[in-house]
Amino acid sequence: MSEIDIEAxxxxxxxxxxxxxxxxxELQAKLNLKALTRQLSRRVADAGESAARTGVDAARRNPAPLAGAAAIGLAFLARHRIAGLFRRKHDHSAKDDEHA
Structure with missing residues (x-):
């Protein structure tokens, strides 16, 4: 080999x-835990924002199912109070029967 070949x-x-x-x-930068965490949180935030936007658009186009779901949700949360109202009414009518 010549000196030129060796230098090349x-x-x-x-x-x-x-x-x-x-x-x-480049690989170290991509595999950096903080960078991966930031990238993942951005993607999750973007996906959540997109899902929220889609849900709002669907509710605007057709609000009846949303209102129905909200009513069912509220009834579920208030189920104990609602059941208590029926129990009290039943208890009062049983007491009225005893006194008569």
Missing amino acids: AERRELEARARLLATLH
Whole structure:
């Protein structure tokens, strides 16, 4: 091998090493835990925002199912009070029967 060939090979080796180090740094940056966490939180936030926007649009187009679901939800939350109203009415009518 001539001296020119050796110098060219050394130059190619230095360039390949520089490319390899650059790729390594890119991979380290992509695999950085903080960067991954930020990227994931952005994606989750974007997906949540998109889902919320879709839900709001659907509710605007057809509000009846939303109103029905809200009524069912409220009735579920107030189920004990509602049941108490029926029990009290039943208890009062039983007491009235006893006194008569």
